[in-house]
Amino acid sequence: MQRISIQPGYEISRVIRGGWQLAGGHGPVDTETAIEDMIAFADAGITTFDCADIYTGVEELIGAFRLKYGASRGEEALKRIRVHTKFVPDLAVLPTISKAYVEGVIDTSLKRLKLEQLDIVQFHWWAYDIPGWLETAGWLKELQTAGKIGRIGTTNFDSEHIQAFFDAGIPVASLQLQYSLLDRRPEKQMVRLAEDKNFALFCYGTVAGGFLSDRWLGVAEPEHPLENRSLTKYKLVIDDLGGWDLFQALLRTLRQIADRHETDIATIASAAMLRRPAVAAVIVGARNRSHLASNLAISDVPLSTEDLAMIESVMAQARELDGDVYTQERDRNGRHGSIMKYNLNKGE
Template identity: 85%
Template sequence: MQRITLAPGYEISRVIRGGWQLAGGHGDIDRTTAVEDMVAFADAGITTFDCADIYTGVEELIGQFRLRYRDLRGEEALSRIRVHTKFVPDLAVLPTISKAYVEGVIDTSLKRLNLETLDLVQFHWWAYDIPGWLETAGWLKELQDEGKIGKVSATNFDSDHIEALFEAGIPLTSLQLQYSLLDRRPEKRMVSLAQNKGFALFCYGTVAGGFLSDKWLGVTEPEHPLENRSLTKYKLIIDDIGGWDLFQALLATLRRIADRHQTDIATVASAAMLRKPGVAAVIVGARNRDHLPSNLAISDITLSQQDLAEIDGVLAQARALDGDVYTLERDRTGRHGSIMKYNLNKGPDEGRNKGE
């Protein structure tokens, strides 16, 4: 597994295990098995784990895993484990948010994860038209100065607001964002901004909710409603960049490349993102260890210039998506925004659900 240094003394695996699939709404989870799966990922070299305060039960699971891994492998091995969580204040809280609220959520995450300092906290703000996001980021910086947070980062912020954070004296270590062969909005501004400001990009959605896989090659275009909200979201992107025929052409190209490397479409789609400028890591969703060999292969594959040129040749026919990073999703009156779901009622101590 490839590794990358984000800052002095801070190294992560270039494939990050996502935690959303372990949250509520994805089926029953056997906690003991889930912890042992995490041990298997860490032993294989995927030592960085992504979660959020709103992924129900996931911070607690990772906290249990950390204790289990220390007991099995020792303190030195545990020191290689990095946990990236998210601070996602409820939409209803935004107008009245306070530092006490922020600190309360951070303290809860510390307790759940069995950490004295959170490795890296990714800040999300639902609606820019509600003031307070810059002040809230400042409070996270204060908690960093107080030792409760190791590194302050962000998720789903657009280029204008990232620039504003840096101008306010809040440097970010990283930005988690949707970035895939289908969704190339970050290439408009964010990639160059990341290089200029020196923050890393963590990509989610690299397999587009499963669309970028062998399962969909040669399949007739599906009709709505689709199986889940994730597929609905990425199907809109497929429609917007050129439609099902263009998407099938991309899958066929990825399949030819996968044949050369004796792997699958999803692995090639994620491996291609690791070659993108500014991208430090890709985040892979996993309910268990069933796809661990494929996850490991993401950083093993060396795509050739021919491979990349063939992908670029298909994507040259695609239309550009409107807006900057997460712009479509923030427009709650538009097609993309209409499928976003907000949980307004539960506080952090009650175990909030994923709200995006």
């Protein structure tokens, strides 16, 4: 597994295991099995884990995993484990948010994860029209100075707001964002900003909720309603890009590339994103270890210049998506927090 330093002294695996699939609403989770799965990922080289304070039970699971991993593999091995959580204040809290509230949530994450300092706290704010996001980021910086937070990250902020953080002296280390072969909105401004300000991009949605996989190759265009909200969201992206025929052309191209490398479409789709400027890592959704081999292959596939040129040839025919990072999702969801929570990173 490839590794990368996103800041001096802070190294992560280039594939991050997402935690959304272990949260409530995805069926029962056996604690011991989940911990053993995490150990298998870490032993294989995927040593970075993503979670959030709103992913029910996931921080506690990772905390239990850390204890067992340190006891069985030793302190040196434990030092390679990185945990990226999120600070996601509820929509109803935003108008009256306070430093005490922020610190309380951070303290809870520390307790759940059994850490003295959170590696990265990724900050999300549901509605820009509710003031307080910049002040809240300032409180996170104060907690960083106090030693409770190692690095401040962000989730689903657009270019204008990321720039505002830097203008205010908030040291953003990373941005978790939807970025895939289909969704290239980050290439309008965000990639250049990340290179200029030296923060890392962590990509979710690299397989577009499962659309970028062999399952959909040669399949007739699905009709609504689709199986879940995730597929509905990414089908809108496909429609906006140019439709089902163009999407099928991309899948056929990815299948040709996958054949050359003896792998699958989803692996190629994620591997291609690791070749993008400013992209430090991709986040993969994993309820268990059943796809671990494919997850490991993402950083190892030796994509050639010809492979990447074939992808670009197809995507040159696509229309440009409107808006900046997460703009359409905010517009489509309005301020309905329960729906927006679904569209927050799931590590897909």
